[in-house]
Amino acid sequence: MDGGTLCSIGELARHTGLSVKTIRFYSDRGIVAPAGRTPAGYRRYAPDAVARLALVRTLRELGFGLDVIRRVVDQELTLGEVAAEHAAALDVEISVLRLRRAVLRSAADREPTPKEMELMHQLATLSAAERRRMTDDFLDAVFEGLHSGSHAAARRSMTPELPDNPTDEQVRAWVELAELSLDPDFRASVRRLAEDHAGSLPEGVPRRPRPDTVAVARDVVAPAVACGIRADSAQADPVVAALTARCALAHGRPDDAELHTWLLHRLEAASDPRRDEYCRLLALINDWPAPERLAPLVAWSVTALRVRTAR
Incomplete structure (x- = not known):
């Protein structure tokens, strides 16, 4: 287009790739106003209309509304201002969609x-x-x-x-x-x-900070489980003896049948596999390392104690 020549709406359509109907729509909305009209009433557009329409098309493809676009092309708003506002709105929309x-x-x-x-x-x-x-x-x-x-x-x-x-x-x-x-x-x-x-706690046990029984069982039992030792086998006897001895020492009382019964009760209360699931989900949410599954170790300890308590 010649820098000083007005063009028809059809010529503007050829230069921009937009349809005549679309340009007329934008013109009616005041986004790309004609620079003048012919004696017959046909619209004529200045050369800068090509650049304005290119900007309009870009902003429309980015999802801006017509009122915002009009204010941008009229320099009532800067591109930076509307881009920041639109990006914030998209962040909310993306969050909802996710x-x-x-x-x-x-x-x-x-x-x-x-x-x-x-x-x-x-x-x-x-x-x-x-x-x-x-x-x-x-x-x-x-x-x-x-x-x-x-x-x-x-x-x-x-x-x-x-x-x-x-x-x-x-x-x-x-x-x-x-x-x-x-x-x-x-x-x-x-x-x-x-x-x-x-x-x-068993009667007579002093009320003082004490190690978590599940953690003690994990430390003592994990090697046996890893080696495939069955909880009801003779090979498990020294493991169970070590477990009850550790707990008796931690709680300051004899390693006797009463402690064994209490320990069995304590581990049965901790044997819910949903506890492991809660910890797994919690680690995912908080972006923590994947936790160790304790349910198999607790189940092994419970079985081993039941077998020996029943003897």
């Missing part, structure tokens, strides 16, 4: 009922404050009224912190962990574990 995708993928794997699907959607779209309240409700149910310095640390170690920009895997893990924390039976199971750790 949450929806995570729910749908989880549903595809699990074949949920309509009620379960609704719950999954609700859990995935909770705000950060709502997630915190749900977590606090679960941890209150587990630890409320148990006065032990170790419980504050345990509570922190069980708290999920979904990041601002979670991955699909983290969102799915959050939904599953939230469902688990809402399960009354699981809550009761974890509560029993906390109560046992806080106060279910």
Whole structure:
């Protein structure tokens, strides 16, 4: 186009690749106004209309609305201002879409009922404050009224912190962990574990900080499980003897039948495999290293103690 020559709407369409109808629409909206008209009333456009329409097409492809585009081409707003605002809006939209995708993928794997699907959607779209309240409700149910310095640390170690920009895997893990924390039976199971750790000691045992019995069992039993030693075999006898001796020493009392019964009760309370699942999901959400599975070690210890307690 000649720098000083006005062009018709048809010529402008050929130069921009836009249809006459589209250019007329933008013109009617005041986005690309004609520079003049012929005596017959036909629109004529200045050479800068080509650049304006190129910008309009780019902004439309990026998803901007016509009102915003008009203000940009009229220099009422800068491109930087509208780009920042639009990027922020897209961030929100992308976050919502990722949450929806995570729910749908989880549903595809699990074949949920309509009620379960609704719950999954609700859990995935909770705000950060709502997630915190749900977590606090679960941890209150587990630890409320148990006065032990170790419980504050345990509570922190069980708290999920979904990041601002979670991955699909983290969102799915959050939904599953939230469902688990809402399960009354699981809550009761974890509560029993906390109560046992806080106060279910054999009579005469001093109330002092003591090692976690599950951790002691893990340390003693893990090598035997790794070697394939059966819990009900004679080869397991020295392992069980070492386990009860360690616990007796830790709790300051004789290694006798009463301690064995208490230890069996304590490990049975910790044998819920959902505890491992909670820890696995928690690690995914908080981006922690994958935790060791304790359920097989606890199950081995429980079987070994039952066999020997029954003798």
